[in-house]
Amino acid sequence: MAQYMKKENKYFILMLIIAAALLVGIVAENIVSVILPKTVRLNIDVEKVKQKLSQAGIVTREAKHWKKVR
């Protein structure tokens, strides 16, 4: 039956399916934003911590990835 479907109907169904999928995705994003709100995070003054460590004689460096320090 699909081969007899008009071109307009096929494009219409495709557009509806894509729109519906996007809407489901947006609802999922909204659910995540409610359950895991972005405001829950630490406010650490990194510069202050670095200053204290260097006062204690420890050299600080940016860690790009986990690596065993030898």
Added chain:
Amino acid sequence: MFLPHGAKIQLTKYLKYIFNTHHITLNFTNLLRLGLNQRYNALVMKKNFVLSCIFLFLFFGGMGINLARQWQSEDTPKEIESLSLVLPKAQRFSKKIGQPPHFEAFGPHPTTGEEVLLGLAFVTTDIAPKILGYAGPIKMLVGTDLKGKITNTLILKHSETPSYVVDIPSFLDQFSSLGIKNTFHLGQDLDGISRATITCEAITRAVEKSLKKMARQRLGLEPTGMSATRKNFPWDEIIIPLILFGMAVTGILTYNKKLRWASLLVGLIYFGLIKSTLVSTVQIANIALLKFPSFSQSPLWYMLIGLTLLTTLLFGMVYCGSLCPFATVQELLYNVVRFKKKKIKRPDLSYSLDQRARYGKHIFLWAAIVVSIILGNASAASIEPFLTLFARNGTTLAWILLGLMCVAALFHFRFWCKYLCPVGACLGLIANKSPFKIRLGKECISCDICDRVCPTRAIKMDDTKTPVINYPECILCGKCIEKCPKDTLKIKP
């Protein structure tokens, strides 16, 4: 026909009433015509009745569940979990004590190492419960040191529209530099979030009021007075919606196309571009959750929702047809393309596919309400692309959906409205019951013109060649009234 004389007279009168004609013969053909017309009408009515029942069940059921949950709810675990985030130096916290209610935070003294009181943490809704955001109270946890300076501010719970408050973390970061000696003027001391004025004002006032009250009563400090709140009542938010709805209803009742377009364009400018306030599923969900903003802070919310419900109950799809800013954008896109290239025809979509696809908007309405009730937060119902367009803020998916709807609007008249808009689905069920409707007069000659010109396919000729109007789909554009050769279609009770 072999009927008693009295019954024949009654039946003839009934047929004349149904077909609005003085010249009718009581015979088998007319009875069959009546039966088929009534059967089609009955099918349309039955479909709308079932959809209405499902919506009312979900809406009021959800309201009941939310009420029951509010009586039982205990948010304390979340407050306790968040304490170390507002006062990171503290190692121990007390239970919530005292008046005003607060948590005491203890940690090591920087020099002696002994455990001392480092600061206090408090929940704004415990101290300033009457300060409401756009969709109800905004519950925040605020940490302060012993000098009354804010250490951090966290939002624990809110129901504000997500696309308008995407930038809340950076807004809240500004509070960390403020204390009891500061003023909290939005626009001067603090930068607000564009299009989220009410939310920002509510957060600012709640934090300031609760911080200064806590500092005075628990820390024995003398804060500065409260910053002045918005002085002037926004009368424009009462008067302009009244004028716009008046224009829309007048345009509909006088079949004035220019007045309809004027209300569409002014609605786009005022509701869309200036105020960014539209009727959305979030508001329907907030009503189900019994979360309302304060009238003095947000009169536009009450005017928009109140006038929309009133005009829909009385006349039908007034808001959707003559005021919705996103509908205006779609109509402009559809008409501009056809103005430039007159050969673009409307896609010849099959009628049955078109009608089945319209159930989609009801499904999304139900899903939005159910998800909002389960989460206890209407933010989940924020799915409309117009929120992205007019707030100019949204996630990637939201922008893609907006783009797709704009493209779809070039080919299909009001694509979003017909197949996906949950607000249209809800208002359509109410419009079905309106006393004033477009009704067929007695001069109908079954010419089929109204069926062909209706841009939303709300009119269909049934098997007896009588136009049947599906009122939840009718946007009261008046095209059928304008084009009818016999002027037989009119809005009447």
